[in-house]
Amino acid sequence: MNILMLTSEFSPAQGGIGTYAREMATAATALGANVTVAAPAYMANAANDDDTLPFPVRRFHGGLHSSRDVPAKIALAREMIRAGKYDIIHSADWPFFIPVALARGLTSARLLMTVHGTEINEVQTPLKRLAIWTSGAFAGRTEIVANSSYTRDLFTRNFPAQSRRTKAVSLGVADFWFRKGRLRAETRRVLGIAEERIIIVSVARITRRKGHHLTLAALNTLPEELRKRITWLVIGPDGEADYVNALRSIVGVTDCDVRLLGALPDEAIRDIYNAADFFCLTAAPDPSGRVEGFGLVYLEAAACGLPCVATEIGGVPDAVIADSSGLLVAPNVIAIAEAITKLAQDTRMREVLAAGATTHARALSWERCAAETYGLPREAVNHRAVRPLDETMKITA
Template sequence: MNILLLTSEFAPAMGGIGTYAREIAAAASRLGAKVTVLAPDYARQTADDDRSLPFEVVRFRGGLHSMRDLPRKIMLARRGVRRAQYNVIHAADWPFFIPVALSRWRTPARVLMTVHGTEINETQMPLKRIAIHGAGVFGPRTEVIANSRFTEMLFRERFAVDPRRISTVNLGVSEFWFGGQRTRREVRLAHRLPDDRLVMITVARITRRKGHHLTLAALLQLPDDLRRRITWLVVGPDGEADYVGELRRSAAQVACDIRFLGPQPNEEIRDLYAASDFFCLTGLPDTTGRVEGFGLVYLEAGAAGLPSVATKVGGVPDAVLADETGILASASVASISDAIAELAADRGLRAILAAGASAHARALSWERCAATTYGLTYAGKRAMAERAIGLTA
């Protein structure tokens, strides 16, 4: 199978869509497909890194998407689909939806478009809707891939598309997250974390919609003796300056060991997972229209053997299975506090949910994601197949 994947986000600018594009391309390559990725160069020299990948990367001049880039992306797509006899043309994110739609007639290939969540709401602006309708983006030959049941539901609400052309294929988790180089004891010694300390970790940009303030308020409601036994590791770059400042000031007044570690490389995050007892990320609904389409970070923590405290927001219930891989709370301080207290107080419960989280992460491999998306043969494990949406037989 010959696949062309077009993305407006890719390494070295690695957000969620960049991770998706890289991992599904690599997985499809491991399953025997020939994959070409069309991606921006970010005005950097990327040739050495690109050569290390198991697929071809064709760079175009540009960075993160702006609407001013649309005419150039249309020309890139037109030229791209004619480079080879592709079986699949895949727009990995919405900036390439219109360019790919306008190039459909140049190729007999299957046309796939992946929706991730937030962009579904963003495309409801009048000018974008007119452009999408005029280009026939979701016309008869387009297959829509949603990354969660929530994202599929949101797309169905916003666009009148034949349901038979819409499917949910959950994201995957890389083998990288299933084992680090350092032991729990080594990492704890390096970070001066006593053996009897309960370590809760959050990995996310510190921004209001990720709900760090809810977690902090939930810690305040814990009994004093339990709260003093907890260390909260906060990993991730800063978001809104006013929000981050207020969060840090509030955290300094709480009788709890709270450590803001800033952004960390994946290798260090993996080691910090090994030193932790459970993961906590308590997102909340965002009035700006941004949504949590899936929640890949919960799977990565699960692969490292961590159960999660999470909120029932967006597509998170596909990443965290209630009472199987973690505790799903409502986006309220009291509910989150109860969930943290329950996990912190019960070692046996943590062990049971950790085993479930690891098994769920194993079931949701990138090979399964690529095989289901592109129709490739996959002979992977069938563990938790009934829960792993899109899992092939």
């Protein structure tokens, strides 16, 4: 099987779509497919590590997508589709939906387009819907792959005519996150955190929709004795400047140990996961229409044996199984504070949820995701149900 994947995000840029494109191409190659990836060059040295990948990458001029890039992407899609014999053309994200649709007459290949969540709301303006309708982006033989059941339902509500050709395929987690790095005690020593302290970790861009403000407010409501036993490690680059500045101001006056560590490499994040007690990312409703379509970081933390505190919003319930791999609560301060209190105080609950988190993560490999998406042969995956918490251990919020 020959696959052409076109993506507007890829290494070395960080983000969920870039991870999706790289891991899907790697997994499909491992399953026997011949994959070619078209990805942005970003800067002169962006392709330095491409030789280490098990598939060829063609870098095109550009970085983060802009509407000015559409003509060039249309030309690129036509050129590559015309030049190769592909069984599948895969638009890994929305900037290539229209370019691929306009080139469908050049190929008999299956056309796949992956929707991740936010872009579904963003294309609801009259002009963008007109562009989609005119290009036939979702028409004809186009197949839509959604990254969660939530994203699938959101897409079919907005584009009901395409419901027959739309399926949900949950994302995966790489083997990297199951491997043990530095020992827990060593990482804590490096960070200067005592063994008896409770470490909570969050990994996400510091932006309003990721809900750092909700977690911080919840921590500040905890009883003083518990609050002063907790260290919250916040990993991720800055987002909106006003939001980051406001968050930093509150961190500066809280008596809880909160450390903003910025962006870190995956190896360092894995070490911190292995030294932490649980993961916490409390996504918040965003009036801009941006949504949490799935949440890869929940799975990556789960692969390291961390239970999660998460908000029941968007596609998060596909990544965190309520009362099995984590605690799912409403996106409000009181509910989040209660969940943090439960996990911080109940070692047995953390152990049960950690086991469930690991089981859930193991069921969601990238090879499974690639096999389901592309129709590649693979031994059946045992999607074993994760045992829920006993009734006496469940949280109400």
